[in-house]
Amino acid sequence: MLSTMQDVPLTVTRILTHGMTIHGKSQVTTWTGEPEPQRRSFAEVGRRATQLAHALRDELGVVGDQRVATLMWNNAEHIEAYLAIPSMGAVLHTLNLRLPAEQLIWIVKHADDKVVLVNGSLLPLLAPLLPHLTSIEHVVVVGPGDRSVLDGAVPQVHDYEELIAGRPTDYDWPELDERQAAAMCYTSGTTGDPKGVVYSHRSIYLHSMQVNMAESMGLSDKDTTLVVVPQFHVNAWGLPHATFMTGVNMLMPDRFLQPAPLADMIEREKPTHAAAVPTIWQGLLAEVTANPRDLTSMARVTIGGAACPPALMEAYDKLGVRLCHAWGMTETSPLGTMANPPAGLTEEQEWPYRITQGRFPAGVEARLVGPGGDHLPWDGESAGELEVRGPWI
Known part of the structure; x- marks a missing residue:
């Protein structure tokens, strides 16, 4: 016997629309080093995320589950990317700016990123990598920085504020399968090349x-x-x-x-x-x-x-x-x-x-397994392989 409850997909889009409406007065405050930090309400962040989605689709041609990378600090614009990219059906790919250059190059190639959003202060990190990032077609610069380091770059270079300015603040968000990829991170805490983890x-x-x-x-x-x-x-x-x-x-x-x-x-x-x-x-x-x-x-x-x-x-x-x-x-x-x-x-x-x-x-379950596959006790002394499972594992 099946239940009578509705089967509504659990998506980032629902987090976006709920936050910008029900919690529209809450704020994202970004420290700028100036006397007054930047403040944006959730409603404003949501509207700007919607404009970003339009820009990515209509101007930069992001379609389907293409990957959009970010090379950014923690700030309001990064939150906008967190919400916009998965909600439109694309996949957010955050790049770890602490990784060595060769690993970043490998990761971007492996993920086949098409667009990268980058804080202006991080352009000196990105610029030397661009000749090797052959999948990148567009670079979107967020905030101030010396953009002359991008002179001669093959990808098209855009200013974030100019890119989203004047675009609609509503979007016909697709009804996505909740099991669809929303975001991805690569972990370097392993042997060999970094491993990609894809979140639904x-x-x-x-x-x-x-x-x-x-x-x-x-x-x-x-x-x-x-x-x-x-x-x-x-x-x-x-x-x-x-x-x-x-x-x-x-x-x-x-x-x-x-x-x-x-x-x-x-x-x-x-x-x-x-x-x-x-x-x-x-x-x-x-x-x-x-x-x-x-x-x-x-x-x-x-x-x-x-x-x-x-x-x-x-x-x-x-x-x-x-x-x-x-x-x-x-x-x-x-x-x-x-x-x-x-x-x-x-x-x-x-x-x-x-x-x-x-x-x-x-929701999270774990067990300790020995070399022969036998289950070991949780006694604080036994050592083995930790196996974990759950709805967000």
Whole structure:
């Protein structure tokens, strides 16, 4: 017997339209290094994403599931690309600007990217690669930068603002299969060439719901999250999609990732949540120790990418900021575990849970397998291959 419930595809398009309407007043704030940061409402970000989709289709000829790459920092324009590209049926491909040149060249060729959106400040990184990126037909420059380095480039060069200006702010979005590719990242944490991981609309939608659940990051439209984890690193741990789904305000640091500007951002904009690797928080701690800032708004921090030293957790506890371990991989979208302790424990009893990588949320299953294929116990001592499965794995 089948249910009577509707079978509605879970797509990025629905995240886009919901965020720009129901949560239209929420904001994406991008740090610019100027006295006043750039501020855009979700409604404006959604309209600009719609204009970008028109530009990609009508001006640059992006059709079907062609790949559109981004070589960008965390900023509002990158959020617009996150929403526009999958919603029109194309595939977002974020390029890791920390990778060596030969790996970036290999990745772009392997993905067969047709267009690349690049921040102007990153043109010196892209320009030497372009002669080798034979699949790239268009380069779209976002923000200021020395564009003379692109003189003589084979791909057509466009200015982002000029490209989207005057285009319609509504779009006849296609009804996509939720299993269709929406975004892709390449992981270099493996042997040989980087491996591509392709996320479906369905996996992104379900992952976004889990990120917002109380047992994970527990975000709502009353929060502002400082998204330090790069958008080229596993979709910024799913935060751009998750926040647009629930109206969480986003504070984007752009290229200002050093401890001093991050401390200034926190004191001025008062985020309630943040996400980044341990080295970021070690640097920030040294900065605020030497030059005190008010971090008390930032009650919760999601920390991943490496094990967090317990001493660092204790130092932030004294500042009123709680660090919470998360574990995942490019292949897990990336949320795999969160180290939120069970209810009913004292502060001392919580420590054995806090210093682990956490517990699996609903939907994620794992087992430990030995060399012979036998299942090993979860006893803290057995070592083997970790097999994980779930709707966003």
